Amino acid sequence: MKKYLILNQLGTPDEPTAEAVGEYLKEFLMDPNVITLPRPFRDLLVKGLIVPRRKSASAAKYQKIWMDSGSPLAVYTERLQKKLQQALPSDWEVLVGMRYGSPSLADAFSQVPQDAERIVYLPLYPHHARATVGSAIDRMSEVASHLKVQVLPPFYQREWYIEALSHQIGSSLTSQDHLLLSYHGLPKSQDMDKGISYQQQCYQTSADVRRKLGLSESQVSTAFQSRLGPKKWLEPSTEEMMLRLVGSGIRHLKVACPSFVADCLETLEEIGLELRKEFLAHGGESFELIPCLNDSDMLVQGLRQELQN
Template structure:
């Protein structure tokens, strides 16, 4: 729709980000910004710099660049392309301008806000494209947006869409997408979420009541609003119920761990390695921490994960894509955005 000139409201979608290209230099620049974020690697600056710039960036950019080459499209990074398509589809449904920013690299959050401000926008609903809350996702997006707002755009107002992991409209869209692609004869549906260090769970709990034991499964617990682990299990359970699957047909694991710190378990790669020996021959896997397919889904899971599973005795591996530009998902983003727009 064409937005009226007098409209002062706008929407800014924010996703993770991606290197500009598969060149090692660009990948290194991206990883430097990403891993030096204190919400991602939460060490003191000097120790973070020693780890990231002194160790990780010496070798990882070459390996990551090769991995990016396997998923790169003619249009560029899958995550960026999908995010732009989501932006375009949402713009068709709303009568306010829709912008796009990335937490890391370009288009940056500052770039996205500037484009909206240039259109006369003074009130922005910002949508972090993460269903679950985590220090390294939702929290760092909001912190960065506030830093940019205070420094460059002190006169604008921003409302933030909160994590929507348990919203019925989201669960309906996710369950429908999975159900449409789930093979009828699968042995197990694995939900692989991006992992985080266990200490992040405790750090983001202002109630200090999380034990990471059985509190995740409780119906009502004060830490649930900030507990990434609980929210992952909640998404899985709600989708399982929506699809009418027995509990024994569903499994939760966590992927993409970095370094030697204790991360949330069970680990996806280690689990995939042993499933074949347990009689799981036909595996379907989905990654609901992501709404857009990216390196972690297209290469780590659908290529590396598949290889691990088949090598371990599995026979068929079906990766179920993210929501991407699915029409139901676009409507979810529309609803979430318009709810916040109405609060100005």
Template sequence: MAKKGILLINLGSPRSTDVKDVKEYLDEFLMDEKVIDYRWIFRALLVRGIILNTRPAKSAEAYKTVWTEEGSPLIVITRKIQKKLQEVVDVPVEIGMRYAEPSIETGIRRLVEKGVSEIVLFPLYPQYAMSTTETVIEKAEEVRKKKFPGLKIKYIQPFYHRDIYINCLAESIREKLPESFDALMFSYHGVPERHIYKTDPTKTCNMNDCCYKEVNPSHQFCYRHQCFSTTERVIRKLGLPEEKVMVSFQSRLGKDKWIEPYTDQTLETVPAKGIKNLAVVCPAFVSDCLETLEEISVEGKEQFLGAGGEHFYYIPCLNDDDRWIDVIRTLCEEKLSQFYLV
């Protein structure tokens, strides 16, 4: 029988906090046409002509605030997930990053060197987006066709709505929520509005009420809908009233319109509305990283408190929580079993 393996994919991180390494990482990341979806010449002018001349130094300083003795938090946490998962499954487990090392190609090669010919590839993103799930699958297919043509890969689909994930996320939030809070903010990574339309092959999305319809053809491709759906399912599980919950979108880049409301603007306005004690969770991420540890728990906290807030509580990602490892194991084993059905 063919030997099987699991490849966990996360975003990636610079090799170090050195400006040169950060610049190299940002170049690969931002030059991805699934991230900044301009024609190559305009993307290059923006990224290499403007962004990479100013942003790397600032980003390097931000990375220094979250870097650990072991390295990048995202890489360290993903390796911990790999180790824990390997202890509960009987097939080899490797990791790969969409950007920088260990790359997707590196992860695949390590599995192939162990004799693996059938891989379950798991993009560690609960919701589907062009700049996350789609670019991972596209890159993996590119590598497979060029370097490993005999390899079979099955991809785990977005799991934002799966009960095992919702239960896990809800319990993690419940344990970390303060006894007293005025509101719980779900801050998701933002994307440009045009990405929502581009990823909708059904052309039924109107960026308005369709996200809230029980059934709509675009839901399986709509990041915005999937974020709202995750929130709705979690607050139902937690038994929270809707008036104590907010949804916002962070990390926007450039002047294009991104999906709203924006996290930074929300943090600056809600204290005036009587929300003085705020808890924030970031369910677009399963591993804590720069966007959660620095952008939210440091910058976001400063924005909120500076606007008159009194207490700010950041709720960590699932990271290597044993319940989350069990979710990963279950989803992987479901997909592994499909190889036997071919």
């Protein structure tokens, strides 16, 4: 009998068009774990306001970062899948299921037989939040209720993750750089879930990476990006922190996004293009987005280690 590893990512539009992005945004934002309003109000907000207003602008952003083989998140996740397939023993099969978009979690689990020797589900989010890990587990429970599935927990404290992240960051840093660690933001009302603070997990990662790299507190900053809507979000925002840094005399900035395993719109466009433009416009001299772990060998070996543990 075979063993199955299902890798879960957030998802991505199939094409960088307004129509495809609109369909993706509807599925994403209608998730009650993402926007917690009651269904009638969520319908009005998402389908009546957000999607019609955002789909064309978002499609234009996707077009800026789209790769020849497709969406960066889908491309890097597929590469990770293939490298894990090669790294694991031959009795393992590695599948991908997106929380939103395709291939869906239902598509992935439909390929798993009920008598499989072992089924492991890995949401590719280092930190726990209701909107990410919680939603991923909810959806898995819906489409795989007939299967016995082992869910691997968030790995933000795993030594292999800190080692891989620090190696990725450290290979790009110079003595004149300031390091900004930008995490995906959340509304403050969603920070706590099951007694776990998402923000504190992120600060723990920043502290672990700083210590691993041997940097002082003054050389590293932490912030939260991707705000949406009028609610109060986790602070400081990445843009606010960037302005604060350049105002204090920082001229050389390196940015890493530890809450993202794979590069995507939020890293490549929001940080790599837009934040870079703002930093240089306000007097910065050099700016670099450090790539996510994507399909790096250290990530592959770390995830293989997770399965063995």
